[in-house]
Amino acid sequence: MNNINFTYLKKTLLVYLFVAFAVQTIQAQDPEFSQFYAAPIYTNPAFTGASKKLRINGSTRIQNTILKEKYQTSLLSVDAYVPFWYGGLGVMILADKAGSTNLTNTSLSGIYSYNVDLNKKLALNIGLQGSFVQSGYDESRLIFPDMLDKKLGAVLQTQEHFISNQKNYFNFATGFLLYNEKIFGGMAVHNLFEPNQSFVNLDGASAELVLPRRYTAHLGLNFETVRTRNPAEQVFLSPNVLFMKQQNFYQVNLGLYVRDKNLLLGGWMRQTSRNLDSYILMIGFRMPAFKCIYSIDFVNTKSTAGMNLSHELSMGFEITNYIKKRRYYHGRKIKDPSF
Numbered sequence: 001m002n003n004i005n006f007t008y009l010k011k012t013l014l015v016y017l018f019v020a021f022a023v024q025t026i027q028a029q030d031p032e033f034s035q036f037y038a039a040p041i042y043t044n045p046a047f048t049g050a051s052k053k054l055r056i057n058g059s060t061r062i063q064n065t066i067l068k069e070k071y072q073t074s075l076l077s078v079d080a081y082v083p084f085w086y087g088g089l090g091v092m093i094l095a096d097k098a099g100s101t102n103l104t105n106t107s108l109s110g111i112y113s114y115n116v117d118l119n120k121k122l123a124l125n126i127g128l129q130g131s132f133v134q135s136g137y138d139e140s141r142l143i144f145p146d147m148l149d150k151k152l153g154a155v156l157q158t159q160e161h162f163i164s165n166q167k168n169y170f171n172f173a174t175g176f177l178l179y180n181e182k183i184f185g186g187m188a189v190h191n192l193f194e195p196n197q198s199f200v201n202l203d204g205a206s207a208e209l210v211l212p213r214r215y216t217a218h219l220g221l222n223f224e225t226v227r228t229r230n231p232a233e234q235v236f237l238s239p240n241v242l243f244m245k246q247q248n249f250y251q252v253n254l255g256l257y258v259r260d261k262n263l264l265l266g267g268w269m270r271q272t273s274r275n276l277d278s279y280i281l282m283i284g285f286r287m288p289a290f291k292c293i294y295s296i297d298f299v300n301t302k303s304t305a306g307m308n309l310s311h312e313l314s315m316g317f318e319i320t321n322y323i324k325k326r327r328y329y330h331g332r333k334i335k336d337p338s339f
Contacts (some may be wrong), residue, residue: 001176005065006086010072028274030211030214030246031071031073031094031096031105031283032244032314033059033061033073033075033312033314034061034268034270034279034280034282034295034297035059035293035295035312035314036218036242036253036312037220037240038057038172038291038293038314038316039057039059039075039077039314040057040190041057041077041090041092041111041127041129041238042075042077042092042094042095042154043077043187043188043216043218043242044127044175044177044186044187044216044218045090045111045113045128045129045173045174045175045188046113046126046127046175046176046177046186046188047077047079047116047125047126047127047177047334048088048089048090048112048114048115048125048127049079049080049081049082049087049088049089049090049113049125049175050081050088050115050177050179051081051318051320051334051335052081053080053081053319053320054078054080054319055078055079055080055316055317055318055319056076056077056078056316056317056318057075057076057077057078057314057315057316057317057320058074058076058077058314058315058316059072059073059074059075059076059312059313059314060072060073060074060075060310060312060313060314061074061310061311061312063297063310064299064308064310065308065310065311066259066299066308066309066311067300067311069098071096071097071098072096072097072098072297073094073095073096073097074094074095075092075093075094075095076092076093076206077090077091077092077093077211078090078091078092079091079111081115083277085112085293086113086114086115086116087113087114087115087125088112088115088125088127088165089110089111090109090110090111090112090113091108091109091110091111092107092108092109092111092129093106093108093109094106094107094109097147102137102139103135103136104135104136104137105133105134105135105245106133106134106135107131107132107133107171108131108132109129109130109131109132109336110129110130110131111128111129111130112128112175113125113126113127113128114126114127115174115180115197117145119284121180122178122180123175123179123180124177124178125173125176125177125179125186126175126176126177127173127174127175127177127188128172128173128174128175129172129173129190130170130171130172130173131170131171131172131173132168132170132171133168133169133170133171133195133197134166134167134168135167135168135169135197136165136166136167136261137165142273163339167197167198169195169196169197170195171190171191171192171193171194171195171203171211172191172192173188173189173190173191174188174189174192175187175188175189175216176188176228176268176273179334181222181328182221182222182223183219183220183221183222184219184220184334185217185218185219185220186217187215187216187217187218188215188216188217189213189214189215189317190213190214190216191211191212191213191214192213194210194211194212195210195211196209196210197209197210197211204298205275212247213246214244214245214246215244215245215246216242216243217242217243217244218242219240219241219333220238220239220240220241221235221239221240222236222237222238223236223238224236225237227302234259234261235259235260235261236259237256237257237258238256238257238258238259239255239256239257239258240254240255240256240257241253241254241255248273249272249273250272250273251270251271251272251273251277252270252271253268253269253270253280254268254269254271255267255268255280256268257267257282259286262285262287263283263284263285263286264282264283264285264291265280265282265283265284266280266281266283266284266288266295267279267280267282268280268281268282270297275300276300277299277300277311278297278298278299278300279297279298279300280295280296280297280298281295281296281298282295282296283295285315285336288318288320289317289318289319289320290315290316290317290318291314291315291318292313292314292315293311293313293314293315294311294312294313294314296309296310296311296312297309297310297312
């Protein structure tokens with residue numbers, strides 16, 4: 001009797017079917033951050049320049065630690081209010097790695113947001129984002145049936161050929177933001193023209209693997225519980241909700257920030273189209289020009305292999321007095337604890 005590992009063979013065939021079938025029919029989803037207001041211009045390009053500060057934000061996320069091949073996402077953004085342009089300018093770099101084939105997506109984005117005061121209490125931002133995206137995967141990690149030896153496993157050379165293991169394309173997003181000192185909310189649409197990100201076209205026809213539009217709506221409130229002129233002494237509550245939909249998938253993040261002087265705490269619940277996905281706890285430390293926030297997702301799973309967690313760390317720097325000519329200053333500030 002041949003010494004064949006049927007479990008290994010079954011897994012290998014599943015990998016092959018996934019590559020051969022899913023690559024042309026399944027539509028991908030964008031990476032996300034639990035601390036969506038710590039990555040504001042990723043959440044909505046209209047946040048660009050809204051703080052009226054020169055702002056540098058960095059976030060890194062390791063998702064689903066129960067998996068052997070973890071999902072990792074890193075983000076770096078710089079944005080500032082520019083009086084001459086009556087709005088904000090921003091630059092953002094996103095790097096994402098997922099799955100056993102090291103599927104990577106790296107994007108460089110430029111963002112402009114027009115800021116205008118509608119009246120003495122209400123302001124409006126309208127943002128537009130353009131991105132250049134490079135995607136790729138490690139084809140050496142793929143296993144095909146013709147690579148299998150009955151006794152030794154995947155040791156043979158495959159006859160499968162791929163046209164390319166890299167894909168470049170442009171992507172666009174837009175959004176708006178309405179806000180005053182106590183309330184802020186807006187909407188954004190990413191993947192505006194649903195770009196094609198196919199690596200191969202197996203049927204030789206016009207089938208495309210498009211990136212579906214991502215719709216985001218968000219709303220936040222600020223309740224100041226301790227009134228003081230010193231920002232470092234402020235204590236306030238900020239309930240927030242975010243709704244996101246991409247193709248047939250949607251999720252709702254509902255939670256609350258509490259800021260007591262330099263300490264920032266938060267608790268969240270994420271509900272998806274399938275189930276109550278996770279509970280999120282957050283703790284942060286904030287100085288006038290620096291912040292550091294850590295959050296952990298307790299992911300709802302039926303697996304007995306261990307606790308499924310996601311970790312996220314965000315850091316940010318802010319410079320407030322970079323605008324010299326204050327008469328050109330337009331727009332209002334958002335008093336959100338995560339900024």
